[in-house]
Amino acid sequence: MKPDKSDHRHGTLKKSPVRFASVEFNKIDPDATLPAKFDRLLKTIELKRIAGGKMVALKMHMGKGLGYTTIHPLFVRMLIRHIKEAGGEVFITDVGPSHRGDGFGGLTSRDRGYSEDVLGAPIYPVSGVFDKYYYSKEVDFKTLKEIQIAGHIHDAEAMIDLSHFKGHGVSSYGGALKNIAMGCVTAKTRRDMHSLHSGGSGIVWDRDLCDHCNKCVEECRYKANFFNDENEYEVTLHNCTYCQHCIEICPNSALSLESRNYL
Ligand code: SF4
Ligand code: SF4
Incomplete structure:
Protein backbone atom coordinates (compact mmCIF):
# COMPACT_ATOMS: atom_id res chain seq x y z
CA MET A 1 0.00 0.00 0.00
CA SER A 195 6.29 -15.82 20.98
CA LEU A 196 7.81 -12.48 21.95
CA HIS A 197 6.21 -13.14 25.30
CA SER A 198 8.67 -15.49 26.97
CA GLY A 199 7.31 -19.01 27.22
CA GLY A 200 4.26 -17.80 25.31
CA SER A 201 2.84 -15.81 28.24
CA GLY A 202 5.57 -13.87 30.04
CA ILE A 203 4.94 -15.79 33.27
CA VAL A 204 7.77 -18.19 33.99
CA TRP A 205 7.23 -21.28 36.13
CA ASP A 206 10.07 -22.96 38.03
CA ARG A 207 9.17 -26.65 38.33
CA ASP A 208 11.88 -27.25 40.95
CA LEU A 209 10.32 -24.75 43.34
CA CYS A 210 6.69 -25.74 42.75
CA ASP A 211 5.00 -28.20 45.14
CA HIS A 212 1.69 -28.16 43.21
CA CYS A 213 -0.31 -26.61 46.02
CA ASN A 214 -2.64 -25.17 43.32
CA LYS A 215 -2.97 -21.80 45.08
CA CYS A 216 -2.02 -19.94 41.90
CA VAL A 217 -4.87 -21.57 39.96
CA GLU A 218 -7.41 -20.92 42.73
CA GLU A 219 -6.30 -17.28 42.91
CA CYS A 220 -6.78 -16.53 39.21
CA ARG A 221 -10.18 -14.92 38.73
CA TYR A 222 -9.86 -15.11 34.93
CA LYS A 223 -9.34 -18.89 34.76
CA ALA A 224 -6.23 -18.15 32.74
CA ASN A 225 -3.83 -20.62 34.35
CA PHE A 226 -3.87 -24.37 34.81
CA PHE A 227 -1.66 -27.42 35.13
CA ASN A 228 -1.63 -29.48 31.94
CA ASP A 229 -1.63 -33.28 31.58
CA GLU A 230 2.11 -33.32 32.24
CA ASN A 231 1.50 -31.30 35.40
CA GLU A 232 3.25 -28.27 33.94
CA TYR A 233 2.00 -24.75 34.60
CA GLU A 234 0.39 -23.06 31.60
CA VAL A 235 -1.22 -19.69 31.00
CA THR A 236 -3.82 -18.95 28.34
CA LEU A 237 -2.51 -15.78 26.79
CA HIS A 238 -5.89 -14.40 25.74
CA ASN A 239 -7.37 -14.71 29.23
CA CYS A 240 -4.44 -13.46 31.29
CA THR A 241 -4.50 -9.80 32.32
CA TYR A 242 -1.05 -9.93 33.95
CA CYS A 243 -2.56 -8.98 37.29
CA GLN A 244 0.26 -11.08 38.83
CA HIS A 245 -1.97 -12.42 41.61
CA CYS A 246 -0.73 -15.94 40.88
CA ILE A 247 2.84 -14.74 41.31
CA GLU A 248 2.08 -12.96 44.57
CA ILE A 249 0.16 -15.86 46.10
CA CYS A 250 2.79 -18.51 45.37
CA PRO A 251 4.36 -19.51 48.71
CA ASN A 252 7.47 -20.89 47.02
CA SER A 253 8.27 -18.07 44.58
CA ALA A 254 7.91 -20.56 41.77
CA LEU A 255 6.35 -18.00 39.44
CA SER A 256 7.87 -14.83 38.06
CA LEU A 257 7.21 -12.34 35.30
CA GLU A 258 9.98 -12.11 32.78
CA SER A 259 10.40 -9.99 29.71
CA ARG A 260 13.57 -11.44 28.29
CA ASN A 261 12.07 -12.03 24.87
CA TYR A 262 10.40 -8.67 24.41
CA LEU A 263 11.75 -6.37 21.72
S1 SF4 B 1 1.19 -21.45 43.90
FE1 SF4 B 1 3.33 -21.80 43.38
S2 SF4 B 1 3.85 -23.72 44.40
FE2 SF4 B 1 1.63 -23.58 44.35
S3 SF4 B 1 1.05 -24.68 42.48
FE3 SF4 B 1 1.23 -22.53 41.94
S4 SF4 B 1 3.33 -22.32 41.21
FE4 SF4 B 1 3.24 -24.23 42.32
S1 SF4 C 1 -1.35 -13.01 36.05
FE1 SF4 C 1 -3.44 -12.87 36.86
S2 SF4 C 1 -4.73 -13.37 35.11
FE2 SF4 C 1 -2.69 -14.08 34.59
S3 SF4 C 1 -2.63 -16.21 35.23
FE3 SF4 C 1 -1.85 -15.01 36.95
S4 SF4 C 1 -3.61 -14.62 38.26
FE4 SF4 C 1 -4.39 -15.28 36.24
Whole structure:
Protein backbone atom coordinates (compact mmCIF):
# COMPACT_ATOMS: atom_id res chain seq x y z
CA MET A 1 0.00 0.00 0.00
CA LYS A 2 1.47 3.36 -1.00
CA PRO A 3 0.80 6.13 1.53
CA ASP A 4 -1.15 9.03 0.10
CA LYS A 5 1.11 12.09 0.31
CA SER A 6 -1.88 14.34 0.90
CA ASP A 7 -2.26 12.58 4.24
CA HIS A 8 1.22 13.63 5.38
CA ARG A 9 2.36 16.85 6.95
CA HIS A 10 5.95 17.21 8.04
CA GLY A 11 6.34 13.43 7.91
CA THR A 12 3.48 12.66 10.28
CA LEU A 13 0.07 11.29 9.48
CA LYS A 14 -2.85 13.67 9.60
CA LYS A 15 -5.58 12.74 12.05
CA SER A 16 -8.30 10.81 10.29
CA PRO A 17 -11.87 12.01 10.54
CA VAL A 18 -13.95 9.60 12.62
CA ARG A 19 -17.49 8.90 11.51
CA PHE A 20 -19.93 6.59 13.19
CA ALA A 21 -23.50 5.43 12.90
CA SER A 22 -25.51 4.75 16.03
CA VAL A 23 -27.02 1.28 16.42
CA GLU A 24 -30.04 2.89 18.08
CA PHE A 25 -33.25 1.94 16.29
CA ASN A 26 -35.78 4.59 17.23
CA LYS A 27 -38.50 4.21 14.60
CA ILE A 28 -39.93 1.47 12.44
CA ASP A 29 -38.48 2.62 9.18
CA PRO A 30 -35.99 0.89 6.86
CA ASP A 31 -34.05 4.18 6.79
CA ALA A 32 -33.40 3.86 10.54
CA THR A 33 -31.67 0.47 10.27
CA LEU A 34 -27.93 0.07 10.65
CA PRO A 35 -27.39 -1.04 7.02
CA ALA A 36 -29.20 2.10 5.81
CA LYS A 37 -27.04 4.25 8.09
CA PHE A 38 -23.91 2.44 6.90
CA ASP A 39 -24.89 3.14 3.31
CA ARG A 40 -25.30 6.87 4.05
CA LEU A 41 -22.01 6.88 5.96
CA LEU A 42 -20.18 5.31 3.00
CA LYS A 43 -21.41 8.13 0.77
CA THR A 44 -19.57 10.64 3.00
CA ILE A 45 -16.20 8.89 2.55
CA GLU A 46 -13.87 9.92 -0.27
CA LEU A 47 -13.77 6.46 -1.77
CA LYS A 48 -12.88 7.86 -5.19
CA ARG A 49 -9.61 9.24 -3.78
CA ILE A 50 -8.88 6.09 -1.78
CA ALA A 51 -9.91 3.43 -4.28
CA GLY A 52 -10.50 5.03 -7.68
CA GLY A 53 -8.52 3.26 -10.43
CA LYS A 54 -6.76 1.04 -7.88
CA MET A 55 -6.69 -2.62 -6.95
CA VAL A 56 -7.91 -2.53 -3.36
CA ALA A 57 -7.24 -5.18 -0.72
CA LEU A 58 -10.21 -5.30 1.61
CA LYS A 59 -8.62 -6.75 4.74
CA MET A 60 -11.07 -8.56 6.97
CA HIS A 61 -11.01 -10.93 9.88
CA MET A 62 -13.59 -13.53 8.89
CA GLY A 63 -13.24 -15.74 11.95
CA LYS A 64 -12.99 -19.50 11.99
CA GLY A 65 -15.03 -22.56 12.91
CA LEU A 66 -18.42 -21.60 14.33
CA GLY A 67 -17.44 -17.96 14.88
CA TYR A 68 -20.30 -15.62 14.02
CA THR A 69 -19.42 -12.33 15.72
CA THR A 70 -17.68 -11.01 12.63
CA ILE A 71 -19.02 -8.39 10.21
CA HIS A 72 -22.25 -9.49 8.55
CA PRO A 73 -21.83 -10.17 4.79
CA LEU A 74 -24.50 -7.55 4.01
CA PHE A 75 -22.17 -4.74 5.17
CA VAL A 76 -19.23 -6.21 3.25
CA ARG A 77 -21.30 -6.39 0.08
CA MET A 78 -22.39 -2.78 0.51
CA LEU A 79 -18.82 -1.53 0.93
CA ILE A 80 -17.69 -3.51 -2.12
CA ARG A 81 -20.47 -1.97 -4.20
CA HIS A 82 -19.35 1.51 -3.13
CA ILE A 83 -15.69 0.74 -3.94
CA LYS A 84 -16.68 -0.41 -7.42
CA GLU A 85 -18.88 2.64 -7.96
CA ALA A 86 -15.85 4.76 -7.01
CA GLY A 87 -13.90 3.12 -9.83
CA GLY A 88 -11.89 0.64 -7.79
CA GLU A 89 -11.30 -3.06 -8.20
CA VAL A 90 -11.37 -5.06 -5.01
CA PHE A 91 -10.53 -8.41 -3.49
CA ILE A 92 -11.18 -9.57 0.06
CA THR A 93 -8.32 -11.04 2.00
CA ASP A 94 -7.68 -12.70 5.35
CA VAL A 95 -5.09 -15.00 6.83
CA GLY A 96 -4.85 -18.55 5.54
CA PRO A 97 -3.87 -21.64 7.52
CA SER A 98 -2.73 -21.06 11.08
CA HIS A 99 0.40 -22.55 12.62
CA ARG A 100 -1.89 -25.10 14.31
CA GLY A 101 -2.95 -26.30 10.87
CA ASP A 102 -6.59 -25.23 11.24
CA GLY A 103 -7.45 -23.26 8.15
CA PHE A 104 -9.44 -20.13 8.90
CA GLY A 105 -10.23 -16.70 7.55
CA GLY A 106 -9.52 -16.67 3.84
CA LEU A 107 -9.76 -20.45 3.41
CA THR A 108 -12.93 -21.42 5.25
CA SER A 109 -14.85 -18.16 5.07
CA ARG A 110 -17.56 -19.69 2.88
CA ASP A 111 -18.71 -21.74 5.90
CA ARG A 112 -19.69 -18.48 7.61
CA GLY A 113 -21.43 -16.86 4.65
CA TYR A 114 -18.53 -15.03 3.02
CA SER A 115 -18.34 -16.08 -0.61
CA GLU A 116 -17.62 -14.35 -3.89
CA ASP A 117 -21.15 -14.79 -5.21
CA VAL A 118 -22.61 -13.16 -2.08
CA LEU A 119 -20.04 -10.40 -1.59
CA GLY A 120 -19.24 -9.54 -5.19
CA ALA A 121 -15.45 -9.86 -4.93
CA PRO A 122 -12.98 -12.77 -4.82
CA ILE A 123 -11.46 -13.91 -1.52
CA TYR A 124 -7.74 -14.67 -1.29
CA PRO A 125 -5.67 -15.86 1.68
CA VAL A 126 -3.22 -12.98 2.38
CA SER A 127 -0.14 -15.06 1.70
CA GLY A 128 -1.57 -17.62 -0.69
CA VAL A 129 -3.22 -20.99 -0.16
CA PHE A 130 0.03 -22.50 1.12
CA ASP A 131 1.09 -19.44 3.16
CA LYS A 132 4.22 -19.18 1.02
CA TYR A 133 3.54 -16.00 -0.94
CA TYR A 134 5.28 -13.29 1.04
CA TYR A 135 8.00 -10.62 0.94
CA SER A 136 10.74 -10.98 3.48
CA LYS A 137 11.98 -7.94 5.39
CA GLU A 138 14.96 -8.04 7.70
CA VAL A 139 14.46 -6.40 11.08
CA ASP A 140 16.82 -6.10 14.00
CA PHE A 141 14.89 -6.70 17.18
CA LYS A 142 16.19 -8.76 20.04
CA THR A 143 14.45 -12.00 19.13
CA LEU A 144 12.80 -11.14 15.83
CA LYS A 145 15.01 -10.91 12.77
CA GLU A 146 12.61 -11.37 9.85
CA ILE A 147 9.08 -10.23 9.02
CA GLN A 148 7.23 -12.10 6.27
CA ILE A 149 4.80 -9.59 4.78
CA ALA A 150 1.80 -11.18 3.08
CA GLY A 151 2.15 -10.99 -0.70
CA HIS A 152 -1.37 -9.89 -1.58
CA ILE A 153 -1.23 -7.07 0.97
CA HIS A 154 2.19 -5.96 -0.26
CA ASP A 155 1.04 -5.90 -3.89
CA ALA A 156 -2.25 -4.08 -3.36
CA GLU A 157 -2.42 -0.45 -4.48
CA ALA A 158 -4.71 0.47 -1.60
CA MET A 159 -5.96 -1.27 1.51
CA ILE A 160 -9.20 -0.86 3.43
CA ASP A 161 -9.35 -2.46 6.85
CA LEU A 162 -12.89 -3.68 7.55
CA SER A 163 -12.69 -5.16 11.01
CA HIS A 164 -15.00 -5.79 13.90
CA PHE A 165 -14.41 -4.73 17.46
CA LYS A 166 -13.80 -7.24 20.22
CA GLY A 167 -12.25 -7.63 23.63
CA HIS A 168 -8.71 -8.93 23.99
CA GLY A 169 -7.19 -10.28 27.20
CA VAL A 170 -3.81 -8.64 26.64
CA SER A 171 -4.51 -5.40 24.81
CA SER A 172 -8.08 -4.72 26.04
CA TYR A 173 -9.44 -4.34 22.54
CA GLY A 174 -8.55 -6.15 19.36
CA GLY A 175 -9.73 -4.77 16.06
CA ALA A 176 -8.37 -2.64 13.27
CA LEU A 177 -4.78 -2.43 14.54
CA LYS A 178 -4.53 -6.12 15.32
CA ASN A 179 -6.09 -6.94 11.97
CA ILE A 180 -3.13 -5.22 10.29
CA ALA A 181 -0.26 -6.14 12.62
CA MET A 182 -1.17 -9.80 13.04
CA GLY A 183 -3.32 -10.26 9.96
CA CYS A 184 -1.04 -9.04 7.18
CA VAL A 185 1.85 -11.44 7.76
CA THR A 186 2.43 -15.17 7.36
CA ALA A 187 1.53 -17.70 10.05
CA LYS A 188 5.23 -17.97 10.88
CA THR A 189 5.58 -14.25 11.60
CA ARG A 190 2.32 -14.28 13.56
CA ARG A 191 3.72 -17.10 15.66
CA ASP A 192 7.04 -15.27 16.09
CA MET A 193 5.20 -12.16 17.29
CA HIS A 194 3.11 -14.15 19.74
CA SER A 195 6.29 -15.82 20.98
CA LEU A 196 7.81 -12.48 21.95
CA HIS A 197 6.21 -13.14 25.30
CA SER A 198 8.67 -15.49 26.97
CA GLY A 199 7.31 -19.01 27.22
CA GLY A 200 4.26 -17.80 25.31
CA SER A 201 2.84 -15.81 28.24
CA GLY A 202 5.57 -13.87 30.04
CA ILE A 203 4.94 -15.79 33.27
CA VAL A 204 7.77 -18.19 33.99
CA TRP A 205 7.23 -21.28 36.13
CA ASP A 206 10.07 -22.96 38.03
CA ARG A 207 9.17 -26.65 38.33
CA ASP A 208 11.88 -27.25 40.95
CA LEU A 209 10.32 -24.75 43.34
CA CYS A 210 6.69 -25.74 42.75
CA ASP A 211 5.00 -28.20 45.14
CA HIS A 212 1.69 -28.16 43.21
CA CYS A 213 -0.31 -26.61 46.02
CA ASN A 214 -2.64 -25.17 43.32
CA LYS A 215 -2.97 -21.80 45.08
CA CYS A 216 -2.02 -19.94 41.90
CA VAL A 217 -4.87 -21.57 39.96
CA GLU A 218 -7.41 -20.92 42.73
CA GLU A 219 -6.30 -17.28 42.91
CA CYS A 220 -6.78 -16.53 39.21
CA ARG A 221 -10.18 -14.92 38.73
CA TYR A 222 -9.86 -15.11 34.93
CA LYS A 223 -9.34 -18.89 34.76
CA ALA A 224 -6.23 -18.15 32.74
CA ASN A 225 -3.83 -20.62 34.35
CA PHE A 226 -3.87 -24.37 34.81
CA PHE A 227 -1.66 -27.42 35.13
CA ASN A 228 -1.63 -29.48 31.94
CA ASP A 229 -1.63 -33.28 31.58
CA GLU A 230 2.11 -33.32 32.24
CA ASN A 231 1.50 -31.30 35.40
CA GLU A 232 3.25 -28.27 33.94
CA TYR A 233 2.00 -24.75 34.60
CA GLU A 234 0.39 -23.06 31.60
CA VAL A 235 -1.22 -19.69 31.00
CA THR A 236 -3.82 -18.95 28.34
CA LEU A 237 -2.51 -15.78 26.79
CA HIS A 238 -5.89 -14.40 25.74
CA ASN A 239 -7.37 -14.71 29.23
CA CYS A 240 -4.44 -13.46 31.29
CA THR A 241 -4.50 -9.80 32.32
CA TYR A 242 -1.05 -9.93 33.95
CA CYS A 243 -2.56 -8.98 37.29
CA GLN A 244 0.26 -11.08 38.83
CA HIS A 245 -1.97 -12.42 41.61
CA CYS A 246 -0.73 -15.94 40.88
CA ILE A 247 2.84 -14.74 41.31
CA GLU A 248 2.08 -12.96 44.57
CA ILE A 249 0.16 -15.86 46.10
CA CYS A 250 2.79 -18.51 45.37
CA PRO A 251 4.36 -19.51 48.71
CA ASN A 252 7.47 -20.89 47.02
CA SER A 253 8.27 -18.07 44.58
CA ALA A 254 7.91 -20.56 41.77
CA LEU A 255 6.35 -18.00 39.44
CA SER A 256 7.87 -14.83 38.06
CA LEU A 257 7.21 -12.34 35.30
CA GLU A 258 9.98 -12.11 32.78
CA SER A 259 10.40 -9.99 29.71
CA ARG A 260 13.57 -11.44 28.29
CA ASN A 261 12.07 -12.03 24.87
CA TYR A 262 10.40 -8.67 24.41
CA LEU A 263 11.75 -6.37 21.72
S1 SF4 B 1 1.19 -21.45 43.90
FE1 SF4 B 1 3.33 -21.80 43.38
S2 SF4 B 1 3.85 -23.72 44.40
FE2 SF4 B 1 1.63 -23.58 44.35
S3 SF4 B 1 1.05 -24.68 42.48
FE3 SF4 B 1 1.23 -22.53 41.94
S4 SF4 B 1 3.33 -22.32 41.21
FE4 SF4 B 1 3.24 -24.23 42.32
S1 SF4 C 1 -1.35 -13.01 36.05
FE1 SF4 C 1 -3.44 -12.87 36.86
S2 SF4 C 1 -4.73 -13.37 35.11
FE2 SF4 C 1 -2.69 -14.08 34.59
S3 SF4 C 1 -2.63 -16.21 35.23
FE3 SF4 C 1 -1.85 -15.01 36.95
S4 SF4 C 1 -3.61 -14.62 38.26
FE4 SF4 C 1 -4.39 -15.28 36.24
